[in-house]
Amino acid sequence: MIPARMICRAGLVRSRAPGAATFAAAFFGLLSLFAPAAQAVTIERIVSPGGIEAWLVRDATVPLVTMRFAFKGGSSQDPPGKSGVANMVASLLDEGAGNLDAKAFQERLEEQAIELRFEDDRDHFRGSLRTLRDRREQAFDLLRLALTEPRFDADAVERIRGQLMAVLRRESTDPSVLAQQTWWSTAFPDHPYGRPEKGTPESVAKITTDDLRAYVRRVFARATLKVAIVGDIDAAEAGLFLDRTFGALPPEAELEPVPQAAPSGLGRRVVVKFDVPQAIVNIGSTGLPRNHPDFVAAYVVNHILGGGSFTSRLYQEVREKRGYAYGISTYLYPMERTALLMGWTQVRADRTADSIAIIAQEMRQMAEKGPTAEELDKAKAYLKGSFALRFDSSDKIAAQLVQIQIDNLGIDYINRRNDLIDAVTLEDARRVARMLFDGRLLITIVGRPVGVTSSGPG
């Protein structure tokens, strides 16, 4: 019953930008769930008997329970020279825990159709659980084991190391990955954000079981945990599961401080020659922190320039009018210790220079004149109207609620969110556009671009 592999019209959705999708999803809120016409879906803040907080949405329509959670940390907590520890931990937590070896653990998951997933981005270590309602006891129990008693058996560690090495070798010749890595390592040369999230063959080879255990001990803690639960479960029972699952974790994390940083290399262009028929272009600049008073205005303005719809200016100019690219988009990417405006396209090699010039020109024009009143109205209409689409499955709702907690927007955020969009004036949009699109971009290009070379201040 797997749908056929298929190809789509638009390459707007970038799955490769780490964290970008998570963020974009987070920003869309939940308000229309509370619209008068809607059936009310209520978010409850629950605190377990042991003091662990979670946001809960009860929904018994489908007999399942979904939980998402995140710890502060992510790959920026990898020790120096050992990039890839967080990624390796994420791959190993279901490879045996407690008195269950990898095989026994995974067979229990499979036969009870319990899904546990772990992943890291630069700032967070994230997890999810999905289970049929009647298997919830076993599901939370297996998650507890994975988080508190991972075995890291030698054979499992070597097996997973082999898999991670294969991924790194594959990605070593993936032009999209090369373009991104080049951007991050140039923008953050002396900062954890500049290190490859999955590590390098050299760093992954050096990771020891002690490194994995140390990461778990330092990062998995109650104080830095955010949790959302959605599904056929009540508050009392959810509280018990919270305590059972997370209660044995240490109260406080021992995180290495990650310094505040601004992207360097703005104004530079870095070309990496690679034998593919397109030029893969990544651009980036300084953005706005999530808690900045102008963040929402910036979000709206970016939507108009290059955000996620067929109507953006860049989409119109680069794709619709000229046919230079299949996909092009820009997005805001606020992180714990920096704030970025990012963009991406894959263009005809012989139109690389034109495309970059168009992007720069559109940014300049947006900075000078801002959007039109009509553009602003349309963008607001889209952003408000599409709100509910982010909340039509348990898993989506749980992901949103975790991100809203991470972003510290408050449990009422979803009720305020569309008003925040509405409050953005043309004057706000112009002011923020001037700030956001100041023309100082770090551009990395992988491929055989015609007429474009590395340039700019080193």
Add this chain to the structure above:
Amino acid sequence: MKLAQAALLLATVALAAAPERGHAAAGVKPDHFTLANGLEVVVIPDHRTPVVTHMIWYKVGSADETPGRSGLAHFLEHLMFKGTEAHPGQEFSQTVARLGGQENAFTSYDYTAYYQRVARDHLPTVMALEADRMSNLTLTDAVVRPELSVVLEEQYQRVANNPAAQLGEQIQAALYLNHPYGRPVIGWRAEIETLTRADAVDFYRRFYAPNNAVLVVAGDVETREVRRLAEETYGKVARREIAARRRPQEPEPIAERRLVLADARVGQPSLQRLYLVPSETTAQPGEAEALDVLAHILANGTTSRLYRRLVVEKGVAAGVSGWYQSTSLDPTRLALSLTPREGVELAALEAALDEALAEVVERGATDDELRRAKARMIADMVYAQDNQTALARLYGAALTTGQTVERVYTWTDRIEAVGAEAVTAAARRWLDKRRSVTGYLVGARTPPEGKRS
């Protein structure tokens, strides 16, 4: 929704206890009816969020193209966003965006589909827009030419930049000696380059009609309302004469095929294998279900047979994956894909793969494997109930590939009924090397691998 909920609870109980038959895990049974002009309509209610997914599926895909015009079904899909007399230019997409809707479209071998996800109040608007472009598309060279460039860039992005994707195309072409499934959905580049406005218009007139389409609406709607709206919109579109879908069929395969793609851009070698197998639509009763279970047992996840044998026990593979493409109008594929552990030659990996497959052919799957696979597959159907778009896709793909609502709805029962002997029989009959193509992806400097020992 009380009824549905009760039904779903039964499913879970049935899972935990005995293989008691019941449609429960499939969730609410969709409503299904046909308009006077031949348009089939499927309605899948889900009232949790005031959102609907509206999809129109045409029974035309790349396998319906005329030889020499590969890529045309997909190219037309792009051009469908270029406007009609009533809604010129990009008015369609602008309207959907203003309503806060998300939209896109996709093309496969057997179908082309267009969808919008909108707040339920906007369903009438998107139905009217979609019904309008079912027969009123207007195309000019001024919009067709840049879009052809876009599609050519898409081909670069999806295929030419990526040797593994190129190998996938080559293997599929080698698997199908005669059937148009051997052509890539996106087309062969040299043929895409020659596609014209006239090609697209002809194709549109031949295939886009209510009697060659399936409307699927999932979400916060009632069937009565969808029926009324469908009659007011799509119901006004005239039916057309549509030729029967008869594609050239495969001869019985008699020769194993092998190929090597060597490319300097390959950082990690890999092995892909396809078998030619029957689909839900072409299989004898019980065969497709057995293939579904077999594929799951072989290659789904870390408890699968091939993962255990090749990754864990022998340590020759770093990773294993596989799938069976059950929804297909004509005979389809069972695929296996393997990544060798560092230092392991592809020939050695393939020998280990063949040994593991031979074991399944000779001795079948264990009871544990069978039980786990079925429980997991049926649970996946419960999970699918959580996502209206996923459900809409399931039904749309099935109904455009010769299946029925009933078949989809009874899928979990049919899976539950698969016995050990059926899995062994499927392995014996279909995991036959003569039915297969094996492809090696290697770095350019590596000489082609030697013959399999």
